[in-house]
Amino acid sequence: MNKEHLNFENEPGLRVRPIENGTVIDHINAGQALNVLHILKLPGQFESVVSVLINSPSKYGKKDVVKIENRELKVKELDKISLIAPNATINIIRDFKVLKKNRVKIPEYVEGVVQCVNPNCISNSSEPITSKFRVYEENNKINLRCVYCERIISENIADHLL
Amino acid sequence: MNFKDMHILSMKDFSKDMIDYILETAEKLEPIAVMKKRSDILAGKVLAVLFFEPSTRTRMSFETAMIRLGGEVLSMGSVDASSIAKGETLADTIRVVQSYADAIVLRHTKEGAARMASEFSHVPVINAGDGAGHHPTQTLLDLYTIKRESKLDGVKIALAGDLKYGRTVHSLCYALSHYGADIILVSPDELRMPYEIIKDLEAKGMKVTQTDSINEAINEVDVLYMTRIQKERFPDPAEYLRVATSLQITPELLENAKKHLKILHPLPRVNEIDTLVDNTPHACYFKQAFYGVPVRMALLALVMGGME
Numbered sequence: 001m002n003k004e005h006l007n008f009e010n011e012p013g014l015r016v017r018p019i020e021n022g023t024v025i026d027h028i029n030a031g032q033a034l035n036v037l038h039i040l041k042l043p044g045q046f047e048s049v050v051s052v053l054i055n056s057p058s059k060y061g062k063k064d065v066v067k068i069e070n071r072e073l074k075v076k077e078l079d080k081i082s083l084i085a086p087n088a089t090i091n092i093i094r095d096f097k098v099l100k101k102n103r104v105k106i107p108e109y110v111e112g113v114v115q116c117v118n119p120n121c122i123s124n125s126s127e128p129i130t131s132k133f134r135v136y137e138e139n140n141k142i143n144l145r146c147v148y149c150e151r152i153i154s155e156n157i158a159d160h161l162l
Numbered sequence: 163m164n165f166k167d168m169h170i171l172s173m174k175d176f177s178k179d180m181i182d183y184i185l186e187t188a189e190k191l192e193p194i195a196v197m198k199k200r201s202d203i204l205a206g207k208v209l210a211v212l213f214f215e216p217s218t219r220t221r222m223s224f225e226t227a228m229i230r231l232g233g234e235v236l237s238m239g240s241v242d243a244s245s246i247a248k249g250e251t252l253a254d255t256i257r258v259v260q261s262y263a264d265a266i267v268l269r270h271t272k273e274g275a276a277r278m279a280s281e282f283s284h285v286p287v288i289n290a291g292d293g294a295g296h297h298p299t300q301t302l303l304d305l306y307t308i309k310r311e312s313k314l315d316g317v318k319i320a321l322a323g324d325l326k327y328g329r330t331v332h333s334l335c336y337a338l339s340h341y342g343a344d345i346i347l348v349s350p351d352e353l354r355m356p357y358e359i360i361k362d363l364e365a366k367g368m369k370v371t372q373t374d375s376i377n378e379a380i381n382e383v384d385v386l387y388m389t390r391i392q393k394e395r396f397p398d399p400a401e402y403l404r405v406a407t408s409l410q411i412t413p414e415l416l417e418n419a420k421k422h423l424k425i426l427h428p429l430p431r432v433n434e435i436d437t438l439v440d441n442t443p444h445a446c447y448f449k450q451a452f453y454g455v456p457v458r459m460a461l462l463a464l465v466m467g468g469m470e
Contacts, residue, residue: 120293122274127253129278148274149295150172 016051022069024091024098025081030055032084033064035158039080042068080113082106083135083142084158106142109134114144114153114160121149131162165464169280170288172296173333178340185306187460187469188453194230195456202232203468210263211237212255213290214246214270219429220290220299223454224267227462230455236263256282264466268292286465294329300428301333303457304387307450311424312384314341320379322348322409323389323434325355330428331389332359339366346379347372350405353395376409381418386411386444388427388434412436416444426450 028036033052037043042050048069055062064085073081073090081088082104092100112130116123123131123146132147144153153160163183176184193199209228213221225235238244238259246255252275259266260283268276269290276289276296291297308314319338321331325347335345335355345368347355354372363370373379380386388411396402410433411425427435427447439445463469 118273120271120273122252122270122272122278122292125272127251127278129253129281146274148277149272149293150274 016053016065016067018096019049019051019067019069019093020096022048022067022071022093023073024093025066025068025073025085026063026089026091027058027087028064028066028081028085029087030062030064032158033066035084035161036064036066036081036088038158039084039161040066040068040071040073040077046071076113078104079107079110080161083110083114083144083161086137086142106137107135109147110144113162114157115162116146116149116151117153117160118146118149118151121146121151123148164470165461166467166470167286168465169276169283169286170298170461170465171276171280172289173298173301173337176298176337181302181305181337181340184302184457184460184464185309187464188302188306188456189310191231191459191463192456195227195452195459197230201230203463204228204231204233204466207233207264207466207468208262209233209235209462209466210259210266211235212259212266212268212270213238214241214252214268214275215291217269217290219451219454220269220297221267223451224288224290224299224458224462227455227458231459231463231468233264233462233466252279253282256287260285265462288461288465291329294327296333297329298333299454299458299461300330301337302461303450303454304330304334304426304428305337306457307426307446307453308385308424310453311446311449312422314343316342316344317385318344318346318383319385319387320346320348320376320383321355321387321389322376322379324353324391324395325349325389326353327392327395328389331355331387334387335359335363339363339368342368344369345371346383348374348376348379348409350374350408352405353391374408376411377415380411380415380423381420384420384423386423386425388425388431388447390427390430390432390434406433410434410436411439413438413442416442419444 033054051067053065088104090102091098111132133144136143194201228235256279265286267288267290270292273293273295275292280287325331391406393402423444424446425444
């Protein structure tokens with residue numbers, strides 16, 4: 001097991017301290033960290049430390065990082081994060097060490113996660129259904145196609161998260 | 163090929179073989195549609211007809227199709243007279259109606275309504291139009307008309323009018339891609355076919371040409387598919403009049419057309435086809451409306467198990 005380390009922490013002048021227990025979401029697309037916090041409903045009533053790095057330099061350009069003490073993520077939260085940060089890695093930290101490191105998995109379908117942009121879609125009515133989207137990648141971009149009305153969302157997905 | 167209990171929701175759910183099979187079945191049933199033969203293959207079966215939007219041809223041709231095959235039709239009637247007016251959801255309506263009928267025909271104002279209905283129904287749901295979404299039985303009858311009155315394989319066809327919002331032309335284009343059609347799109351700049359659809363068609367190897375002049379296209383094609391240009395798409399009434407007139411089909415315009423040119427229109431028409439064209443051998447739109455009967459007979463017979 002590796003000690004929790006992220007590039008920027010080995011540099012002189014530590015910007016964010018390592019966490020003892022919790023989750024580090026790394027390799028978030030630059031600029032999406034605040035949307036990740038929104039997905040996780042943070043800070044809300046949450047009392048532990050949450051650290052956010054925006055536009056941190058990395059091997060592949062810029063990235064965002066979110067570190068959350070004493071919190072693990074639910075599957076639905078991971079599905080949502082994968083839509084706006086498909087390259088993110090989820091690091092589970094125990095006693096300052098990386099217990100598990102996984103890349104987010106882009107699901108084939110998402111249910112009840114995104115609201116259809118088409119105001120005349122049946123999923124935006126009072127019917128007893130949840131929104132459903134097929135998820136696919138095109139030109140390295142995540143696209144969502146509504147199962148009901150087939151409208152495609154390819155831009156600003158974070159704006160449509162439920 | 164087994165269609166029993168299949169929902170008919172979108173043309174995208176159909177392969178070329180499936181389309182061909184439905185069109186062949188329609189051809190077999192056409193003598194019954196014109197009462198040269200009688201049939202009771204759907205005797206004892208009930209078709210529920212749920213229309214949340216006005217319709218003449220689609221509703222009546224479904225009802226005729228069912229009656230010609232010996233079945234019964236159960237109509238919800240107007241929305242105002244149903245439980246919908248009391249606030250019932252479509253899902254609940256479908257749950258109830260599926261226990262009364264062997265298949266449901268649904269027209270609804272919302273996109274995706276038929277697909278949602280299929281999730282709540284154990285009997286086949288046939289989409290008769292969902293908002294600006296799909297209307298697969300219209301596309302099938304368009305294909306059937308082209309097959310019967312012209313040719314499907316390699317047909318040279320012009321689609322004219324409102325190509326931006328017209329759901330019938332979008333579905334028809336995708337369906338024609340199975341048959342190697344050569345397509346000319348005729349529309350004013352404001353009402354051009356969406357770029358994504360043209361891209362999809364070209365990716366399927368189709369030849370697609372765009373123009374705003376009907377005069378250029380009309381002499382080259384085997385089939386002209388006209389659609390209605392809706393006044394409300396134009397904020398300026400004068401601009402609407404200019405565009406509508408520029409695309410109007412008149413007998414003069416047809417002087418140099420191919421002898422076998424067939425003109426189709428999903429109807430209702432307003433003034434995009436001069437009534438003087440009705441008496442020329444090119445006019446095919448009323449026949450097209452009739453062909454809705456054998457095509458819908460084929461679908462009803464196949465999904466309700468009256469035929470295999």
